[in-house]
Amino acid sequence: MGPLVRRRRFPTWPSLLPLVLGVALVAVGSRARSADDEEDYRLSSLRVFNRVVLLVKEQYVEPQRIRPKEMLLAALDSVEKYVPEVLVEEGRDEAVVVVGAERRSFPLDDVTSLWELSFKLRDVFRFLETRVSTDVDRRDVEYAAVNGMLSKLDPHSVLLEPKFSQEMKLNTKGEFGGLGIVISIRDGALTVISPIDGTPADRAGVKAQDKIVKIGEESTVNMGLDEAVERLRGKPGTSVTVWILRKGWDEPQRFDIVRAVIKVDSVTHQLLDQTDKDAGRIGYVKIKQFQGHTAEDVATAVAAMETQAGKRLSGVVLDLRNNPGGLLEQAVEVSNLFMTDGVLVITQDGGSAGERREIRAQANRPHLDHPLIVLVNGGSASASEIVAGAIKNRGRGLIVGDQTFGKGSVQQLYDFPDQSSLKLTIGQYLTPGDESIQSVGITPDVDVLAVQADDKDELNLFPDEHTREEDLERHLDDARTRKHESRYQLAYLAEQLSEDERERRDVSTKFTEDFEIRFARRLVQQAPFTSRDRQLEAIKPVIDEVSAEEDARIDAALSKLAIDWTRDPGAAGKLAAAPAAGALTTTVLSAEPADAGATLKVTVQAKNAGTSPLYRVRANTQATMGLFSDHELLFGKLDAGQAREWTVTMKVPKELQSRRDLVRLTFGDERAKLATLDVPVTINAVARPRFSYALFIDDTRGGNGDGLLQAGESVELVVSIKNTGTGPSDEPTALLKNLGGSETFIETGRQKLEALKPASAGVARFGFKVQPEAGKAPPKADLRLQVFDAVTGDVLVERLQFPIKAAQTEVKKKKGVVEATAATTVLAAADGAAQVLARAEGGTRFDAVAEVNGFVRVRLGSLYGYVAQNGVGPTKGKAAVGADGQPQGLSWVYGRDPPHISFVGGALAVVDGDTFTVEARIEDDGPVKDGYIFVEDQKVYFEAFKAVRGPTNTVLKREVKLKPGVNVITVVAREDDEFAQREVMTVFSKKGDPLAKGGR
Template sequence: MNAHRPPLQSLLPRALIVAMLAVGVGSVARDAIAQRPRGEQLSDLAVFNRVVVLVKEQYVEPARIEPREMLRAALKAVEKSVPEVLVEDVGDDAVKVFIGSAAGTEVRTFPTRDVTSLWEMSFRLASIFRFLETRFGADVDRREVEYAAVNGMLGKLDPHSTLLEPRFSQEMKMSTKGEFGGLGIVISIRDGGLTVISPIEGTPADAVGIKAQDKIVKIGEESTVNMGLDEAVERLRGKPGTPVTIWVMRKGWEESRRFDIVRAVIKVDAVSTERTGDFAYVKIKQFAGHVAEDVAAGIDKAARGKAPLRGVILDLRNNPGGLLEQAIEVSNLFLKDGVLVVTQEGQGVGSRREVKANPANQRVDLPVVVLVNGGSASASEIVAGALKNRGRGFIVGDQTFGKGSVQQLYDFPDTSALKLTIGQYLTPGDESIQSVGITPDLQLQPVLAADRENLNLLPDENTREEDLDRHLNDARTKTNKPAFELAYLAETVDTDEAERRAANAKFVDDFEIRLARRLLEQAPAGTDFRRTPLGRDGLRAIAATVVAQMRDEEEQRIALALGKIGVDWARAPSGSPSAGPIVVSVVDNKPALAGGTLSLTLEAKNNGSTPAFRVRGNTESTLGYLADREFLYGRLGPGEAKRFTVDVKIPRDLQGRRDVIRVALADDARSLGTVDVPVTIIGLDRPRFAYSLVVDDGNGKDTSGNGDGLLQVGERVALVVGVKNTGKGAAAEPTALLKNLGGAEVFIDVGRQRLDALAPGATGLARFSFKVTASPDQPAPGKVQLRLQVFDGVMGDYLAEKLTLPIKAPSPSTARSRAVVEASAAIPVLAAAEPQARVLGRLDAGARVESVGEANGFVRLDLGGGNLYGYVAGSAVGPARGKASTTAQGIPQGFSMVYGRDPPTIRFVDAAGAALGEVVTTDAATLELVAQIADDGAVADAYVFVGDQKVHYQRLASAGPTAATLRHSLALKPGVNVVTVVAREDDEFAQREVLTVYSTRGDPFADKKVVRH
């Protein structure tokens, strides 16, 4: 929940609106900081110190401010964002900071015992940053480092205080404001292209005829090929009234067409309304800047039907919140007097503020059913809590998220913004929902039972506020129980349909809506609700009858569905004796191959003399897709044993691992304890990629240049990338991407290439195309900056590297002449017609190749049927004594390509040097990690993560070849430890290898960090 503090003399509800502009923060020192221009040095802490001032003066719970721990957290965040940095604690007294550079690894120890205030924390961090910043490489973004430090520090306070980087800050403001300057289109990346999902009716894009599925190929003069979605949004949005030109390709068109569009204010529809029978259905997606107005208008519109409205269904499901002011105004639509919400900011006198309803703003007297679930948070909970606690509305659904804190936005000069928790809110009656949420009057439990593959009978453990690290607590919370509970047979919706429903504003009449309508239908027709109100108590009396009827209906439907898959889900007869002991044993848990199916079979046996009913088990796991799996046995007669098998599809990209699943067992009367099931996943061999590249600037179907293999302004070239799978596993869906990292000097026409599947050792060619241009009013560009990525869409393995290609001065075109030449000896083939060009491949002595021209004393060779060209010194070849000899793919006999960019290899070994398997099992508390790193060139450094914690950094070789050994003693937690070693040649070109270590020491579930969805 976001809020903005007004001038102290104002006590109006408007005081609680989110700050959209920079705000004063109330002290001479703070104003001085705000006026100071951002320094050039990281150690100036320009943003960090502003945040410290605000935390000191505004944070809701000063007792949580622990400067020493906040300093450590800031440094740990820097450590994660900068590979060359490692931070180690030296007890409670100091931190040891390591920084790697070309000169080697330097280390310095900084005391922390004396860090007892926020200012001492800032001074110490400034000292540490002065040590680091002079040793950072040119690739380290100083601003990003400071942002990381700020967020690391704030993470020690609570999960909602955070620094929003500029792009996220602007997005948040637009989403809460509910409008922005733009074209009025919903866009996404589909098949690598910037695609219009839908134009918004009545917007500029709609007016000029933009249609769904249109591909935007150019914005202004920039190609959108491999342009990120956030980059495209940044270019399309802007000040209303300003023009933007886009080029669009549509199915059936032979070429793209130009659209000149003037931006306008685009209003985001956060509210949708529908008349369903005699009831108004109102869906609030989030509490943006005009929601209350839209809710009132929507109900008014629904009331224009032939029959009068008899009630309102207010749908707040999956509404994450938004503006506190709008939550208050929506509540006021239904409540004419009394307290709507109480805010408690900090601990000081006068920090409590009651916001009361304005009778003039009350608009709706109709009965209200409010739909909520675990995704209803913050502002949604204010509305639901106000209507529930004031007896106005009947709440249906699931326990809400439990976010009862208030955040305020503070803008900074660099356009970042601090979102800081400044208070908590209380629902009427001074009841806090922090970490607890709003308990519905009617708790719903959807049941899926279409088949054993789509089985979900028991409640899933969804992530809520209480599961977040460092969540706030409040003694004013109350644990309530729902008045009614109802399990119902839910519709099975596949993933595609769920996505369509989420993206489409079209009304879907689901079970919850039908239930709400059924409750409201019981109110007598023709009732004047202004004179005879029907509130929460009245609806609760109606629900007693309706729920009893529906419980019988739904239990029969669920039992019938489960019966079809062989489960007797009968309830125990009233008064029946308790069953005897139930013994559960593991029948089958054979290892499963990644990409295959893990089958787990457990047997439950009733060793008692009376039947047991509704016997079941539910899984807990550290892996999401192994959690909340259900074993359903149903009724077990005396001495009866039943088996139940759960099949889990294992992703192909999962690393090999040993793990354990804990199954919690119960019947309809009691808990039956737990059973642990060992699980083994065998990982697939993985691909890895090496590449070579050459510029094709000849005159071909997609190229026009002088043919020397060098970039010049005005050329349209193909960047040909040879890709080789040097790994042990296949790449089923290899894809290569080329992205422009510069400006308008490069216009990419083709930037995405899907290659055929690559078996180990197999090769393929990706052919990108782009044009090199120069702006008439700008100096001629001297280089082209690109990023090349090669990845496998199935396994996820990838290679990435920044490319800097020089732009040369114009030179004469290659003299064209076709002939067959023969290599007089084994010779290198270069990627361009200059001696310092990279080696593309090699020709054996006597190899006969077709030549297509000469440039700068080099002969241009056709090496791939017109798809690949290379250059050899003219003196190294002569006329051939026969025809050119090629393979079926058009590659010359005797030519071998050199894949010169091959990332380092990483090999895990034991103390004796023997290779380890992908999973190591140990009962020790530590493991001595040994990784051998090799490369034919220099490997700058390597570092180690265990889970998400960086534990080791090591500077390696400044010159190649590299043969290094990395050693580090790892502290292990019980259960699975995922160890990742990264070896880098530079800031992007790197190799990652993963080793899974399973520790049998201790209980892996002791810290309760099981996965919750």
């Protein structure tokens, strides 16, 4: 094994915002191959897996977490999820691996070390590698096994596949070769969100909202964002041609742009507006992520603001909100900017007994001596927590905001020859004072809570349960953690933003001053000290003033909703005794079942059964499904004997399946929890659409009209889409994506159809050109068709391949009417092997258009088809057509209709026990390859069906184990590797408490 490139870093999480283009000497969107990655790749060689095993054995932070047998089973479980035809049945001391109709047992009692784990997986892979479908990428199977194994260690140890590995390195490096534009997909089009100032794209005149319709010779229609990134990035100094369509332009314009090194700023800054002209200015610095030059950029930003303020910069607000981390050394360097001596962070390998290393501030580094306020929230993690922890624990500044994420572990990155990377947890870090923040986070000095109180259905007065480190499965623990309380608490009425405005702010580079920035500015003005202790004492007047202002605003907003939010008079200072048990009684008044797509309404009553008033009575919902969780019910003040009702409304997505669920309401006041109330709720699924299709190539305008692809033709792929389901498709959409190269150029790849009622059909037309490279044999047009309903989420996906012929067939025009001499088929092209479009009864008359290759092209309303010349004859009169314009006697054949799956007993069940027998009937007018069952994300049954030529009618039956509450069961039936159908049912188990800790 060659030398490993090691870079210590903290993890960065994939951004949901549009990507910033630039980059990469290695293409990010495709897997780069090395000499170690030749065509005869064999699973059993374990090229990556064995490297990972070695590193885990030598470097992992907590060796006691390494349990080889569990890790092997997790690896096999991950492979089972990735490969449809693989099932793993776990026994006491064996694993039975099923591939299609074959099965083999592998003993596990000898798997007691990592190397024995590796040997056993090699045996399993030898069994799999010649039996799984050739369409399954063997490398991805190995990656799946590695990540399954690592999942048993901790949530941050992971193998990054090549494209993710390269993206992570680019994110932390912070600069790359490219154009300098932020892009996203908008309404199916590759759209420029904004050019970056001073970059090649900006200098070339690219503008926000431009549509990039072509990159080089490739159409961007339905091109994925990562694919576009790959094509636009490249080596600095190289050129790329993009074609841009702008509002007001009739035709796309060509832009030839030379790539350059693009620096993505991890740091932005702004001199804040003055509130007192005689006071100094306050500078604001935002760190988005810790990259290779972050500390230098912070120092430069502060120096620029110092100059702008005329050397009167009297404080700095450092914003680390939603900063997921980055490079450890940069977190240290940023901390060092604000401290000249002492410990900044401690790293420790292998837990409390491992090697301990103190990283201390260096006095000879650049230093900033301004008063400091640091903004944090639940999205501040890892390197952000190192900075916040150092500043707080060393007493250098105040921390304001929300509890941070709580990730106190250190990862190291190891690069592999196939350009994948292992991110492995090799240690933990401690903040000054030997304090771990693992699973706890940094507690702010001032806890700030954003409150929503403008809409009764969207109230949010209390902290939500955001996912943090402690919520992640198999998170690390550390006995050196300490829980702290914030010195001050403050709630403020949040600004209400529309979705459009929120999205605009997310992608805008324009500075927006929000409440927390304004509040931090007031704090640093009130407490212009570099001592945290002095700041804590000095800020109390501002806290009291702002709290009073915001409480008044919140009370006023709630008053408009007829909620008396009077505070308990006894709440001043220490609280008096909590209300007596039974002081509040609760009742469910109504909780009627709701249909998917409608609104679920639950009405409850809270009554003060005591002899004294209750103040600020509220309830909060809890459920296993996020849709039903974190709804707030505010009853406010309840006098003795007073009762008040509240109806909570929950919009149910139309795609939701039938389900029974449990919503738990927890009631309390300012002093204590008062009661709980469980409310059963039921959702009924609506009838859903499903899609089948027939298609043909229409080359009558840009080709020779034979229905076959030839080089140089501009054609339309015409797809007749039929709704074969029991419910309507309100927003059907069809997409055509190019899976090949530039030989196929899609011009129109997205079609929104009119709503389709059951049994009705619509037509989508996709335009594309066939332009194979000169001197090369014409390849196939490799396409993927996707039809989906945007409301219910139902989808049909299939890969299409059309051969491209070199020579054109001679086509002769023909006019007149022809009649089928007997029952005949109408084909999609002038080729006996073409797809059957329709069947015609004997005597069916057609308008003839042309003759080609022994076939007659005939009109089918607004469409065309081909009938064998020897199956029709000339006739007099007109072709008889129906109201839809189709010839009478014609019936369309929707040849691709996925299997039908129905559940015996229905798609919703409620049981008392912890097992359930799934019975799913699978029907199809042709053969079905196999079927399998998932319970949640666990595959529990697989069956390969015997090859038959005729229709399929079979039942999958399996008893499955249930957890308390809702269990989602998915049944999949596959006609082949590409074409499948899945249906979902839910089973609610009454056994156990689904909301108990660990009840899931």
